[in-house]
Amino acid sequence: MSVRTPPRLLELAGRSLLRDQALTMSTLEELPTELFPPLFMEAFSRRHCEALKLMVQAWPFHHLPLRPLIKMGCLETFQAVLYGLDALLTQGVSPLFSHRRWKLQVLDLQDVSENFWMVWSESMACGCFPNAMRNRKPVQDCPSMREQQPLTVFIDLWLQTRTLDEYLTCLLLWVKQRKDLLHLCCKKLRILGMPLHNIRNILKMVNLDCIQEVEVNCSWILPILTQFTPYLGQMRNLQRLDLSHVDVSHYVSTKQKEFVTQFSSQFLKLHYLQELYMNSVSFLEGHLDQLLSCLKTPLKILAITNCVLLESDLRHLSQCPSVSQLKTLDLRGVRLANVSLVPLQVLLEKVAGTLEYLDLDDCGIVDSQVSTILPALSRCFELTTFSFCGNPISMATLENLLCHTIRLNNLCLELYPAPRDSYDADGTLCRSRFAQLGAELMGRVRDLRHPKRILFCTDYCPDCGNRTFYGLNIDQRCC
Known part of the structure; x- marks a missing residue:
């Protein structure tokens, strides 16, 4: 008891x-x-x-x-x-x-x-x-506060259903009735699914200059995207933009090009953008140069994932001045099997002094392509995380890859695919063969350097859709 x-x-x-x-x-x-x-x-x-x-x-x-x-x-x-x-x-x-006088100046509804x-x-x-209160950001952190307003309301907006929850509905009605007496400050805007006219009504109550992070992850058709795009240009203090699952491939190329031009032009107004995430976005193919040419400030994070890019897109990416100081480069799921990796080599050389995180998972990179990027990769001395899972390479190529990261002393986590030599003809991982190859490989690595953490992963399981990761020996397994 x-x-x-x-x-x-x-x-x-x-x-x-x-x-x-x-x-x-x-x-x-x-x-x-x-x-x-x-x-x-x-x-x-x-x-x-x-x-x-x-x-x-x-x-x-x-x-x-x-x-x-x-x-x-x-x-x-x-x-x-x-x-x-x-x-x-x-x-x-x-x-x-x-x-x-009342001391309270901020009603904080942020997480x-x-x-x-x-x-x-x-x-x-x-x-x-x-410390939790001592470290709270002051009111002046909001770039658009006006001194005559006695109260500021901070909120993160998550718009993810067709109808608002009762608390947000109550708050917005209260704010609307007192809009000249207070300042509603939203720094994070996340749109996961809501009719555009509802979003517009909400954004009318928010000073768009305050917004610093935007995530849009909903299956909007091109006309709706075109209507939303002008709002981006009004978010002049935007630091992070995350756009996911935008498929405009069924529209004619002229319509796509018009949209890309309109979308990209908003970047000319974003002087504080540092993080750009584009996941499963179909309009980048063949148009990446339009987007990149409108970036006016250096990016710290660039993530273009699960997208189709042409070799010309990679070339424009490697030549873009705004990516010369990247700390994170994420190209997961961008198929590179049939393109030259020379532009990627040029890009890695450009960011070698700043790059800390590199993800090339599931790019379809094969043995004959790996040697192109190895010299540049071996000079990325600030790299702490390198992920290369899902690329079909052999034991010999994997060993060569590990040898080229020998001088990267800051590497804390390395993720590699199990070599193709470990698989049977039907694509099933042979555990005994993988254990033997893994032991040989790690013995070779330990002769060259002292790795902090290296994991090898299998292909995706057709049943559960997950990968299995193994440590330095076959018994060290994690999901």
Whole structure:
């Protein structure tokens, strides 16, 4: 039988305080600052709505990070917080404590750790200010805040259903009715499936200059993409763009070219773009030069995955000034079997001084192509992760590849395919042969250098669709 931990004196005092509404009103003015977080958390979890309204008005901190508490309460408690904020928006001071200005400036609905409030409450009760609050970004981090607005609401928008959840619906209605009195700041926008007219209505309430990260992963047809594209150019502080599963291959080439021109032109306005992810995007084939020519700032991350590229696209990529300082290059699933890898060699030479992560999984690279990129690869001294899974190469080529990474002292993780010599004629991995080849290979590697972590992977399993990874010997296996 387990013994329950008795409630602390602080918790009992908080519960007693919340039970007496009149006492709450009369004592909040004199309540020690360190008691506000645990008392607020108690009021939210026990749904004391009237107490919440008063505590919001007396909140002694700059930030109110509400997101972690929403799961503890209900829509009514969320609304109580919003009602409590109305006094600030309409009067600028708390009606209960009119002799002092309200300290609260930010309602923070961004994602933070779920135990944030517990850590904060315990730290404040012990008389120390936790790092979690000390490291919160200041209001000035928002590039579009206007000084005359007393309140900023920070939120990450995930638009993934046809109808909004009740909390977001409630918030947006509240913001819409007070749009001239507060600033709604969204830094992360994720669109996973929603009618464009709904998205437009939401974006009208958000200053697009605030958005720093955008992910679009929905099967929009070309006309809808064309309508959404102009919004990108208004996100002038955008740092990360992630676009997935865009298939316009069934449209005539002239329509595709028009869209690529319009889409690429928005990049001319994005002076802070550092990360570009394009996954399963069909319009890049033969048009990559249009996109790259509009990039005006150096990228840190470029991920073009599961796309079809022509050799001319690779050549333009290797010549693009904006990729000369890449830290991450991800070309997973870009089929390179029948193209020259000279452009890739040129690109690796260009980024050798900065590249830390290189992923060439499932590119179909064969033995005769590998030697082209080896000299450039061996000079990528900053490389920490190299993944080459799914490329059908022999034992001899794999050994040569490992020998060329001998001087890459920063390599912490290397992922390679099991050599084709390990497979039977029907494509099944022969474990005994793989164990023998693996032992020989690792013996050779250890003679040359001391690897930190090397894993070898099989082809995708036709039953489960996964790969199996093996360590330095056949018994070290992980999924």
